[in-house]
Amino acid sequence: MKENPVTPPARPRPVTLATVARHAQVHVSTVSRALSADPVGIGADTVLRVRELAAVLGYRRNEGAAGLRTGSSRLIGVLVPRLTDLVLASIYESIDAAASAAGYGTVVANTLDDPEHRRARLDALLSRRIDGVIIGDSHLGDTVAHELRSSGVPYVLVMRKLEGHLSVTTDDYRGGQLAAQHLLELGHRRVGVIAGDQLASTGRERTLGFRRTFESAGYPLPDPCVVESAFSTPSGLVAAEKLMRLPEPPSAVFAVHDLLALGAMGAIRDAGKRVGEDVALIGYNDLDLAATLPVPLTSVRSDLQRMGTLSVEALLAGIKGQAAASVLLPPELIVRATTPPLQV
Amino acid sequence: MKENPVTPPARPRPVTLATVARHAQVHVSTVSRALSADPVGIGADTVLRVRELAAVLGYRRNEGAAGLRTGSSRLIGVLVPRLTDLVLASIYESIDAAASAAGYGTVVANTLDDPEHRRARLDALLSRRIDGVIIGDSHLGDTVAHELRSSGVPYVLVMRKLEGHLSVTTDDYRGGQLAAQHLLELGHRRVGVIAGDQLASTGRERTLGFRRTFESAGYPLPDPCVVESAFSTPSGLVAAEKLMRLPEPPSAVFAVHDLLALGAMGAIRDAGKRVGEDVALIGYNDLDLAATLPVPLTSVRSDLQRMGTLSVEALLAGIKGQAAASVLLPPELIVRATTPPLQV
DNA sequence: GCCCTTCGTGCAATCGTTTGCGCCCACGGG
DNA sequence: CCCGTGGGCGCAAACGATTGCACGAAGGGC
Numbered sequence: 088m089k090e091n092p093v094t095p096p097a098r099p100r101p102v103t104l105a106t107v108a109r110h111a112q113v114h115v116s117t118v119s120r121a122l123s124a125d126p127v128g129i130g131a132d133t134v135l136r137v138r139e140l141a142a143v144l145g146y147r148r149n150e151g152a153a154g155l156r157t158g159s160s161r162l163i164g165v166l167v168p169r170l171t172d173l174v175l176a177s178i179y180e181s182i183d184a185a186a187s188a189a190g191y192g193t194v195v196a197n198t199l200d201d202p203e204h205r206r207a208r209l210d211a212l213l214s215r216r217i218d219g220v221i222i223g224d225s226h227l228g229d230t231v232a233h234e235l236r237s238s239g240v241p242y243v244l245v246m247r248k249l250e251g252h253l254s255v256t257t258d259d260y261r262g263g264q265l266a267a268q269h270l271l272e273l274g275h276r277r278v279g280v281i282a283g284d285q286l287a288s289t290g291r292e293r294t295l296g297f298r299r300t301f302e303s304a305g306y307p308l309p310d311p312c313v314v315e316s317a318f319s320t321p322s323g324l325v326a327a328e329k330l331m332r333l334p335e336p337p338s339a340v341f342a343v344h345d346l347l348a349l350g351a352m353g354a355i356r357d358a359g360k361r362v363g364e365d366v367a368l369i370g371y372n373d374l375d376l377a378a379t380l381p382v383p384l385t386s387v388r389s390d391l392q393r394m395g396t397l398s399v400e401a402l403l404a405g406i407k408g409q410a411a412a413s414v415l416l417p418p419e420l421i422v423r424a425t426t427p428p429l430q431v
Numbered sequence: 432m433k434e435n436p437v438t439p440p441a442r443p444r445p446v447t448l449a450t451v452a453r454h455a456q457v458h459v460s461t462v463s464r465a466l467s468a469d470p471v472g473i474g475a476d477t478v479l480r481v482r483e484l485a486a487v488l489g490y491r492r493n494e495g496a497a498g499l500r501t502g503s504s505r506l507i508g509v510l511v512p513r514l515t516d517l518v519l520a521s522i523y524e525s526i527d528a529a530a531s532a533a534g535y536g537t538v539v540a541n542t543l544d545d546p547e548h549r550r551a552r553l554d555a556l557l558s559r560r561i562d563g564v565i566i567g568d569s570h571l572g573d574t575v576a577h578e579l580r581s582s583g584v585p586y587v588l589v590m591r592k593l594e595g596h597l598s599v600t601t602d603d604y605r606g607g608q609l610a611a612q613h614l615l616e617l618g619h620r621r622v623g624v625i626a627g628d629q630l631a632s633t634g635r636e637r638t639l640g641f642r643r644t645f646e647s648a649g650y651p652l653p654d655p656c657v658v659e660s661a662f663s664t665p666s667g668l669v670a671a672e673k674l675m676r677l678p679e680p681p682s683a684v685f686a687v688h689d690l691l692a693l694g695a696m697g698a699i700r701d702a703g704k705r706v707g708e709d710v711a712l713i714g715y716n717d718l719d720l721a722a723t724l725p726v727p728l729t730s731v732r733s734d735l736q737r738m739g740t741l742s743v744e745a746l747l748a749g750i751k752g753q754a755a756a757s758v759l760l761p762p763e764l765i766v767r768a769t770t771p772p773l774q775v
Numbered sequence: 776g777c778c779c780t781t782c783g784t785g786c787a788a789t790c791g792t793t794t795g796c797g798c799c800c801a802c803g804g805g
Numbered sequence: 806c807c808c809g810t811g812g813g814c815g816c817a818a819a820c821g822a823t824t825g826c827a828c829g830a831a832g833g834g835c
Contacts, residue, residue, distance in 0.1 A: 103820090103822085104821065115785095115823095116785065116787090116822090119822060123823090130784085148822080149558070151559065151822095152822045155495050155789090155821080156824085157822080169524065170514055170523060183540075194537075207531075214491050320719050349723060352724065353724060376690070379665065379668045445791095448791065458815045459791085459793095461813085463791095464814090473813065474813060477813080492792080496820090497792050499791080499819095
């Protein structure tokens with residue numbers, strides 16, 4: 088005896104164009120046209136009647152079927168390292184909002200910064216015949232963008248840039264400069280950097296802008312003062328611990344991500360020092376929570392919402408076959424309590 | 432003259448079953464079978480040849496077309512209030528991981544706790560013919576679950592529960608009790624609650640468990656000591672400010688969400704008090720960042736990963752037509768520096 | 776009164792996949 | 806030698822929506 092497979096409860100047959108057509112006593116093509124955005128070549132009364140009927144019957148367009156015919160899924164894919172990174176979550180939110188305002192849906196994929204996983208997820212996206220991709224997790228040496236280009240799928244990089252590809256980012260080098268200038272003006276000379284992932288343009292450029300500025304001022308940073316890390320709170324803790332254990336620990340720390348700064352706060356506290364008073368601290372991205380921390384965090388703000396919106400615009404242009412130019416948004420330094428004037 | 436519409440650059444025609452069939456000199460149905468998980472009724476050599484060819488040609492199954500035929504999109508929809516709420520982002524991450532391990536894709540929709548917006552997003556999901564829905568943003572009096580049930584779409588509630596619907600949650604009432612007991616043992620008698628959204632079962636039950644426990648101990652909370660709020664850092668700040676401005680401000684605060692606690696830290700500091708030493712604080716969910724804050728946060732932990740995984744299991748069971756039971760996970764109190772022993 | 780538009784609608788092909796059914800051939804047994 | 810069997814494969818019909826084309830009727834100009 089074959090084991091009895093549990094049969095899924097019969098879902099009521101969904102109402103299709105044919106259902107509506109039968110009720111309206113017209114052909115399905117007429118229904119299709121009547122329901123389209125601008126019903127051309129159909130009598131005004133028919134349009135009204137069909138639309139009403141469709142509403143009553145609870146007709147819902149089958150996007151999959153429509154996409155099969157039209158060749159467009161009206162879906163865009165979004166690649167992010169992880170959504171638990173608040174920064175990417177914010178960007179994704181605005182991407183989703185902008186896309187759905189333009190009539191597109193979005194599908195997001197966590198790539199966990201793992202190449203194999205990433206490929207699998209992208210494959211799944213392409214299987215859904217997405218119309219374009221927004222890449223929020225590009226790495227130095229990453230080939231995905233190249234592949235997309237050669238296979239003709241429109242794409243845009245957001246947040247992290249890559250030489251030779253369309254991108255919407257903020258000027259991270261400049262952001263690093265801003266942080267450095269601020270610390271220099273306050274009189275800091277021995278400083279540390281929690282540098283994030285150096286394969287990501289964000290970590291790299293912010294660090295570079297910062298280092299170069301200190302260098303030009305005559306205070307180059309010794310290598311041990313720059314610690315690589317992931318982009319999470321726990322790894323901020325670990326990195327800052329290293330800095331605090333240095334023979335001459337820095338009087339100020341620049342973390343290239345607010346969550347790293349948050350972790351650093353823990354390490355500074357553990358080292359028996361007070362954030363702000365004993366060790367100055369600057370974060371990056373100016374997340375909501377930066378302002379409300381026990382000691383409000385000085386941070387370099389980047390406009391995440393705007394980045395998301397602009398990346399969608401750029402992608403949509405690409406999908407329509409129009410050219411779009413890369414965008415570089417200006418960062419802004421928001422000074423708060425973690426970088427008080429030095430009391431000498 | 433009609434304005435020249437920019438024609439999208441001709442995307443190379445994607446390779447379909449027909450393409451592979453032509454190269455392999457077999458019928459498309461043979462290719463389809465050869466490529467299926469267990470190719471039955473097809474010669475082993477043919478299977479091999481076809482698969483190889485498919486790989487070489489870069490064949491990718493068109494999920495939309497397949498779904499049209501099979502009636503299943505292998506897609507599940509996820510409704511969350513917002514992804515910038517770290518808690519929901521964590522749950523979604525584990526949902527996505529579990530789903531994709533089971534061969535399903537996920538589509539997430541931010542509902543922003545706005546009914547109209549929510550309906551629009553759900554409609555879009557249903558238009559994609561999703562196989563089921565995981566609801567992470569249910570509200571008291573919410574009708575979406577009812578509608579899904581009557582339209583026969585499988586669904587599961589996660590994080591927030593609703594009487595009479597399948598759900599995977601943690602025991603929030605118990606969590607509130609744990610927090611209360613801890614504060615009582617430390618000797619706190621005048622306490623405040625940042626209660627979150629009372630239409631969400633999380634906010635409601637955590638608050639209720641907490642209040643009841645204080646009540647049974649003989650220290651009922653006056654109403655002004657319980658402040659409703661959203662679930663974000665800024666609204667935690669506002670709520671805590673109210674508490675701090677009370678004629679007799681509380682010696683301890685229970686925030687039903689870590690981000691609220693984070694905001695509360697800001698307000699406590701602004702009121703000229705020190706977190707932990709002057710005002711004890713308990714959060715909820717035990718996010719990563721709780722442990723690494725300048726003053727590590729005592730928090731009630733709920734196992735977000737597990738909730739996500741279990742909700743997928745339950746939904747998949749529902750999709751297969753099997754019955755599933757609601758799950759109630761136990762919370763756990765993690766004591767840290769924000770609730771030190773009272774020095775009398 | 777005839778022809779040519781124009782409008783409103785129906786017809787049918789098409790997108791890519793899956794799957795029940797039937798055909799052909801080889802093989803083995805009687 | 807014949808027939809039954811079954812493995813291996815092709816055929817064609819779906820699934821639901823879109824869209825170029827054709828067709829019929831109405832209307833206007835001559």
